[in-house]
Amino acid sequence: MKQKQQRQLNNVYLITGAVGFIGYFLSKKLLDQGLQVIGFDNINDYYDPQLKIDRLNQLKEYDNFVFVEGDLAEKVEIGAVFETYQPAIVVHLAAQAGVRYSLENPDAYIQSNIVGFFNILEACKKYPVNHLIYASSSSVYGSNTKVPFEETDRVDHPVSLYAATKKSNELMAHTYSHLYNIPATGLRFFTVYGPMGRPDMAYYSFLDKYFNGEAIKIYNNGDFANDLYRDFTFIDDIIRGIEKLILCPSDDLIPHRVFNIGNNKPVKLMEFIAALEKALGKSLNENVSFIKEYEPIKPGDVPATYASTNKLEDIVDFKPSTSITDGLQVFTDWYVHYYNKLQETSLRS
Incomplete structure (x- = not known):
């Protein structure tokens, strides 16, 4: 009872x-x-x-x-x-x-x-x-x-x-x-x-590696035709x-x-990385290209995550509105400011 x-x-x-x-x-x-x-x-x-x-x-x-x-x-x-x-x-x-x-x-x-x-x-x-x-x-x-x-x-x-x-x-x-x-x-x-996010997430660590001069590891075997999708x-x-x-x-x-x-609009991993490079380039006012290494998919990872959000939309009218381009720009602008990367870039040049 x-x-x-x-x-x-x-x-x-x-x-x-x-x-x-x-x-x-x-x-x-x-x-x-x-x-x-x-x-x-x-x-x-x-x-x-x-x-x-x-x-x-x-x-x-x-x-x-x-x-x-x-x-x-x-x-x-x-x-x-x-x-x-x-x-x-x-x-x-x-x-x-x-x-x-x-x-x-x-x-x-x-x-x-x-x-x-x-x-x-x-x-x-x-x-x-x-x-x-x-x-x-x-x-x-x-x-x-x-x-x-x-x-x-x-x-x-x-x-x-x-x-x-x-x-x-x-x-x-x-x-x-x-x-x-x-x-x-x-x-x-x-x-x-997004800004102030978790540093263990791939998108965040990609920026860390870029500024350290290290390659980013991409767990898709370099198979662009069958790339991973993420929501x-x-x-x-x-x-x-x-x-x-x-x-x-x-x-x-x-x-x-x-x-x-979720966003209900899955993005290929390589497209996401390209968008991240472009956003960081705008934040730094320079061209950005990550060094890339391709490896097999890791145990526990899945090929695609793609959310149907119809149920939540029916209950509370949930409709994500932020595009990948806009969201990543907010993130890279925050990252560059938080870690003073614009100043470091100026000193290098």
């Missing part, structure tokens, strides 16, 4: 992974609207913590922001946050990210993505919330060859531990939503990019989609739903 819950009436938003890429932009968006945001993050060193600290310092400028540094895997810590702040909306974005890194450090994925998410669900059960939104991933589609990916597709064959943990999250959320009447929404993200989604579009879901009446989302959130 489902348990009836007395839900929160306040306007407190708990964002886990608040100083991560998506978490930072979402927190800032809500703070700009005058809403109370509790940010939770462990500021780990999976990538350069300085970027996370810089994001955090910007969020700390808001009087309506409270930051809690903690570990998802510590159940008592999570419970204390819920008890103290009584969040009405929880957006759970914290997780150990990365497909390839899951081959090197699987323990981190179990602790953060499985144990950590279990602790979030338990807290939502004990301290009822109006809506739990959590990050899943397009990786759950595994080696699915049917495109575009639809939420009704089978996702029973993940090809990485990271994907397996995200599929597990969806199952766990469905169960808790069913048993305890928790309005829960999972979002399958499709390659989110790149600009961060502003992602944040608008999440914001629309937050505003969606919770009764429309019970007991549990999963949505793709």
